[in-house]
Amino acid sequence: MWTTLITLAIGAFGAVAAFWLGIPAPFLTGPAFLVTLCGISGIRVAIPARLRDVIFLIIGTNMGTAVTPEAVATAGKWPLSLIILSLCILAIFLIGAxxxxxxxxxxxMSALLTATPGHLSFVIGLTDDLKADISRVTLISSLRVLTLTLLVPFIAPLLTGEPLPRLAPATQPMALPALAAILILATALGLLFQRLRVPAALLLGGMAVSSLAHAFSITEGSVPQWLSLPAFATMGALIGTRFGGVSFRMLAQAMGASATLSSFAAIVSLAGAYAVSQLFGIPIVTVLIAFAPGGLETMMAMxxxxDANPAYVAAHHVFRLVFLTLVLPIVVSRNR
Incomplete structure (x- = not known):
């Protein structure tokens, strides 16, 4: 209990500090950085699974509020975008290894698992039956997710030539009865997704129910900021907890490999994102977040x-996980 409260307090301080320093996406990057720093300094940090699930539900519901007819209208351009994403995934995976x-x-084997662009929980599950250095794979992969979380908000302004908003533009909040109804239905759908072993089940459940409600004008408005901003800060803190108990020496040994892999992944993702943006006229920030091989929950929250297109981002990250679920076992079996 106290560990959770301390972690949340550290995350809240990081969010406020990042906001006042003008850092992009402060309620995600600030807590992620500060909780990581505290974790490797020896402070116990943790977010319980139930709180994590609640946060995913809220963030998923907030994403669905941005699914408008105009956003969905770009869907006709997505198949070719997904093909380009597939090529980027294979390049990061095989060349990175x-x-x-x-x-x-x-x-x-360890190199292949480490170079897998995302789907860390699935990768860890595979290591049970494989001869791989699980601790090294997990640490380097977690460092890559943290690096992308911190870098994407800073890379995007360099591509657009314009500063990004610290917060997405404020919209009219949803009526509380409508919000409560969506959260209840989203919880039921998320639990069903969990039984079906769908990645990020509650987050996707929240987004699915909220998207349908907004797309068909059953309700309108966003999740109130008094609920959404703490959820984003907790998400950032959750990223940082992956480094609890990791020593500076262990971190230093993994940083070289992580930096190399992250740099290569960033270059490939940038190239793919730029090509899609130029071909189809989709904003570069939206495509970059969709192509960045970070955690599904993290990039969808970002x-x-x-202020990107959550539907486009979600489609690409879910596709990436499905693609890796199919491809990774085949590649691994051929290299055992």
Whole structure:
């Protein structure tokens, strides 16, 4: 209990500090950075699973409020965008693994699992039956997610030439009865998704119910900021808790490999995002968040904070997870 309260307090301080410093997406990046720093300094940090699920539900519901007919109208352009994303995934996965082998002496299996662009929980599940360095795979992969979370908000303004908003433009909040009804239905759908082993089940459940309600004008408005902003700050803190108990020495050993992999992934993702943006006229910020191989929940949350198109971002990140779920076991089996 006290560990959770301390973690939330650290995250809240990080969010406020980042906001006043003018850092983009402060309610995500601020807590992620500060909780990470505290975790590797020896302070116990943790977010319980039930609180995590509630936060995912709220953030998913908030994403669905941005699904408008205009946003859905871009769906006709998505198939080619998904093909380009597939090529980027394969490049990061296969070439990235080769770089880890040549430059950091990793064995083939550990390199493949580490270079997998996302789907960390699935990767960890595979290691039970494989000869791989699970601690090294997990640490490097977690560092990559943190790096992308902190870098994307700073890279995006360089591409657009304009500063990003610290907060998405404020909209009329949903009526509380409508919000309560959506959260109840979203919880039921999210629990169903969990039984079906769908990734980020409650987040996607919240987004699905909220999207339908807004797309068909059953309700309108966003999740009130008094609920959404603490949810984003807790999400940032959750990212930082992955580094609890990690020593500076362990971190230093993994940073070189993580920096190399993150840089290569960023270059490939930027190239793919730029191509899609130029071909289809989709804002570069939206495509970059959709192509960045970070955590599904993290990048979907960032799409809201940076006023991108959550439907487009969600479609691409869910596709990435499905694609990896199908491809990774095949590649792994051929390299056992």
């Amino acid at each position: 080769r770089l880890l082998q040549m430059w950091f002496g990793m064995d083939r 799409s809201v904070l940076l």
